[in-house]
Amino acid sequence: MGFFWWGIFPYIVGTILVVASVYRFVFRGKSWHAPSTEIFEKKWLSIGSRLFHWGIVFAFIGHVMGVLIPISFYEALGISDHLYHVGAIAGGGLAGLMVVVGLIVLLIRKVSNPRLSVHASFADYFTIIWLLVVAGLGTYMTLVYNTTVVAYEYRVTIGPWFRSLFTLQPDVELMLAVPLLFQLHVISSFILFAAIPFTQLIHMFSFPGRYPARAPQQYRARDGYKNN
Amino acid sequence: MRIKAQVAMVMHLDKCIGCHTCSVTCKNTWTNRPGMEYVWYNNVETRPGPGYPKEWENTDRYKGGWTLRNGQLHLRAGGPISKLANIFYNPNMATIDDFYEPWTYDYQHLQNAPKKESLPVARPISMITGKYIDKPEWGSNWDDDLAGGSEIVPLDPNVQKLQEHIALEYEKTFMMYLPRICEHCLNPSCVASCPSGALYKRDEDGIVLVDQEACRGWRFCMNGCPYHKVYYNWNTHKAEKCNFCYPRTEAGLPTVCSETCVGRIRYIGVVLYDADRVKEAASVEDPKDLYEAQLSVFLDPNDPEVIEKAREAGINESWITSAQESPIYKMAMKWKIALPLHPEYRTLPMVWYVPPLSPIMNHITNEQDLSMDGYIPAVDDMRIPMEYLASLLTADDTTVIRRVLLKMAAMRVHMRAKTVGGMDEMKTSKLLKEADTTVEELEDMARLLGVAKYNERFVIPTGRREMDNNLHYKQGACSIEDLAPAEGMVTYPYERSDLG
Numbered sequence: 258m259g260f261f262w263w264g265i266f267p268y269i270v271g272t273i274l275v276v277a278s279v280y281r282f283v284f285r286g287k288s289w290h291a292p293s294t295e296i297f298e299k300k301w302l303s304i305g306s307r308l309f310h311w312g313i314v315f316a317f318i319g320h321v322m323g324v325l326i327p328i329s330f331y332e333a334l335g336i337s338d339h340l341y342h343v344g345a346i347a348g349g350g351l352a353g354l355m356v357v358v359g360l361i362v363l364l365i366r367k368v369s370n371p372r373l374s375v376h377a378s379f380a381d382y383f384t385i386i387w388l389l390v391v392a393g394l395g396t397y398m399t400l401v402y403n404t405t406v407v408a409y410e411y412r413v414t415i416g417p418w419f420r421s422l423f424t425l426q427p428d429v430e431l432m433l434a435v436p437l438l439f440q441l442h443v444i445s446s447f448i449l450f451a452a453i454p455f456t457q458l459i460h461m462f463s464f465p466g467r468y469p470a471r472a473p474q475q476y477r478a479r480d481g482y483k484n485n
Numbered sequence: 486m487r488i489k490a491q492v493a494m495v496m497h498l499d500k501c502i503g504c505h506t507c508s509v510t511c512k513n514t515w516t517n518r519p520g521m522e523y524v525w526y527n528n529v530e531t532r533p534g535p536g537y538p539k540e541w542e543n544t545d546r547y548k549g550g551w552t553l554r555n556g557q558l559h560l561r562a563g564g565p566i567s568k569l570a571n572i573f574y575n576p577n578m579a580t581i582d583d584f585y586e587p588w589t590y591d592y593q594h595l596q597n598a599p600k601k602e603s604l605p606v607a608r609p610i611s612m613i614t615g616k617y618i619d620k621p622e623w624g625s626n627w628d629d630d631l632a633g634g635s636e637i638v639p640l641d642p643n644v645q646k647l648q649e650h651i652a653l654e655y656e657k658t659f660m661m662y663l664p665r666i667c668e669h670c671l672n673p674s675c676v677a678s679c680p681s682g683a684l685y686k687r688d689e690d691g692i693v694l695v696d697q698e699a700c701r702g703w704r705f706c707m708n709g710c711p712y713h714k715v716y717y718n719w720n721t722h723k724a725e726k727c728n729f730c731y732p733r734t735e736a737g738l739p740t741v742c743s744e745t746c747v748g749r750i751r752y753i754g755v756v757l758y759d760a761d762r763v764k765e766a767a768s769v770e771d772p773k774d775l776y777e778a779q780l781s782v783f784l785d786p787n788d789p790e791v792i793e794k795a796r797e798a799g800i801n802e803s804w805i806t807s808a809q810e811s812p813i814y815k816m817a818m819k820w821k822i823a824l825p826l827h828p829e830y831r832t833l834p835m836v837w838y839v840p841p842l843s844p845i846m847n848h849i850t851n852e853q854d855l856s857m858d859g860y861i862p863a864v865d866d867m868r869i870p871m872e873y874l875a876s877l878l879t880a881d882d883t884t885v886i887r888r889v890l891l892k893m894a895a896m897r898v899h900m901r902a903k904t905v906g907g908m909d910e911m912k913t914s915k916l917l918k919e920a921d922t923t924v925e926e927l928e929d930m931a932r933l934l935g936v937a938k939y940n941e942r943f944v945i946p947t948g949r950r951e952m953d954n955n956l957h958y959k960q961g962a963c964s965i966e967d968l969a970p971a972e973g974m975v976t977y978p979y980e981r982s983d984l985g
Contacts, residue, residue, distance in 0.1 A: 286698045287697050287698060287721065287723070289701065290700065290701050290702040290721075290722040290723055291701055291702045291703060291722070292702060292722040293702055293703075293704055293717075293722065294719070295574070295575060295578055295580070295704065296578070296579075296580055296581050296704075296717050296719055297580065297581055297613070297719070298580070299578070299580050302574060303574045303576070306573045306574050307573050307574050309573075310573035311573070371614045371616060372581070372613055372614055375613075375614050375615060376719070460701060460702075463681070463701045464572075465569070465572075465680035465681050465682075465701070465703070466569075467682075468565045468568070468569065468680040468681075468682070469564075469565035469566055469569070471682060473676070473677035474672065474673070474676055474677060474686065475676050475679075475682055475684065475685040475686065476685065476686050476687075476688045477685045477686070477687060477688060478688035478689065479688070479689065479949070
């Protein structure tokens with residue numbers, strides 16, 4: 258069972274994520290958007306959306322620091338384990354709380370405002386609720402488990418395992434001894450990743466980073482216009 | 486010099502009767518589908534009034550258009566960096582209530598209601614939630630013909646600006662109609678506001694379109710356009726806007742709004758302009774200079790040098806000929822009687838308005854022997870305050886409005902003298918000098934404004950079919966054929982057939 262979850266499942270998710278995203282981009286291009294409901298409701302969105310999105314940006318940076326960057330990097334910099342965990346618990350906890358509170362605001366907003374609820378699809382609810390599950394587990398781990406049980410050193414288990422996925426040599430052994438709470442967080446996250454191409458989450462791939470560099474005015478000419 | 490061609494429109498407000506035919510035919514053509522019920526690419530506003538959406542001219546609130554800081558043009562709502570920082574929530578965007586909650590009526594009930602003592606009524610149903618609305622409270626022309634009066638009129642930002650007290654007593658009120666479509670600006674702030682680069686100006690005719698494949702629904706165009714003419718389709722979650730009926734103009738036909746205009750107030754034609762001078766023209770210091778600066782970017786289509794350069798730029802003979810016969814060039818650039826709407830937004834709008842004459846406030850006592858020169862002071866005393874027109878059309882410069890009104894009055898007086906007599910010679914009149922015009926020009930104006938037929942009002946070269954075998958679809962942009970019925974229509978609150 259462990260081999261499935263830590264050796265096969267991530268690749269199933271990765272395949273779904275890539276294939277379905279490419280399919281949607283190519284064949285369902287007009288459905289690729291950030292489906293904003295700001296036109297219907299603005300006040301609660303300003304709180305919920307900003308809390309959630311900025312929270313998730315910070316949380317993403319935190320995950321890069323904790324999972325992608327090897328522990329040896331911190332050791333080389335001379336950052337002690339204790340210092341790292343204090344920083345991770347404080348920063349990660351804050352980001353997690355922002356995400357969770359933002360999601361709760363967004364969920365209540367969606368359910369209670371008829372202008373939003375009549376248009377909300379299963380995918381919309383699934384996205385918010387599943388994000389809440391993932392973020393709730395993560396925040397609980399960071400703020401409660403880490404401070405009451407043990408400051409769990411995921412940088413020597415989950416981190417190397419996650420990086421080993423990219424070498425196509427998944428180090429399944431590393432994950433078997435990880436606490437159940439952390440295992441659930443990882444699995445639920447992977448389910449979320451698989452859902453990306455089928456939900457509004459797809460808009461995360463469209464961050465318009467090139468905007469500041471492009472010319473303000475855009476002209477489009479037909480092919481061959483100048484040659485005629 | 487970088488010559489480009491632009492299709493443009495003039496609306497002669499003197500002839501607008503406010504019938505909304507343009508709005509209705511446009512609606513039926515383009516926005517009669519889920520997610521777009523609240524959208525009117527073309528709408529007709531009664532001014533003074535808040536317009537559609539409410540107070541769209543309130544740039545402090547919506548932050549549309551450009552502003553000049555240290556001689557540099559900046560988007561009023563903030564540049565790319567600040568937009569990316571605000572991408573999770575657009576603080577300046579209008580909501581549906583600033584437009585209105587679209588509704589239909591429960592017509593089925595008229596047929597299905599059980600037998601009762603009282604007659605069944607068709608209750609209004611929201612086209613957003615599918616639920617009954619007890620009382621619709623606003624619509625795109627709710628304030629038509631000053632309805633709402635003294636409660637509604639002060640919402641007009643132009644009225645708020647006027648120094649003098651605008652009397653709303655019955656005998657002193659004024660009103661005019663202002664039909665509005667997308668301005669297809671030379672310096673469009675919606676294009677510059679789009680993080681995805683989905684909005685663009687077509688190189689060959691300057692029509693501003695939204696690429697539906699590229700739009701991601703970030704919504705900065707909605708309030709980035711100071712005219713509020715880019716709309717959010719809540720069903721497809723993408724922006725849509727007036728496309729100048731390009732499938733029609735490419736076939737040489739006028740837009741639907743123009744074709745169906747009852748008062749024949751609309752004119753369409755091609756103008757040539759120098760794209761290299763646009764930025765400079767939009768960046769002049771004093772907003773009152775913007776009108777003249779905008780005029781300076783257009784090129785004389787009869788100038789041999791311009792014609793040669795246009796050919797080099799790939800503009801073909803039929804487009805050059807059309808530019809030479811363009812009613813827009815005559816009215817806006819040659820006679821200077823058509824003015825841009827709110828030039829102070831610095832977008833160089835390309836829908837031009839001939840300001841309306843209005844009744845003279847004070848009685849002219851000696852009407853029988855009124856001389857032509859008597860009309861000079863009369864222009865200053867018309868019912869629509871010159872300051873109001875200036876606030877709409879010339880960035881508060883009343884001298885331009887006065888000159889146009891004098892010209893329009895001179896045209897009327899001259900044509901009246903010519904056809905029914907009883908006036909002194911126009912040639913000797915001070916009115917001619919004051920209006921800075923000639924008898925020949927007045928007669929040309931009278932012809933184009935009064936009697937011009939279809940082919941003179943609409944001088945539209947056909948699309949460049951030689952450039953593209955698949956003219957409509959090559960750019961994948963703006964065709965609504967696969968949006969209507971739209972993807973995501975499952976979210977529509979009820980079946981279309983329920984609407985009866």
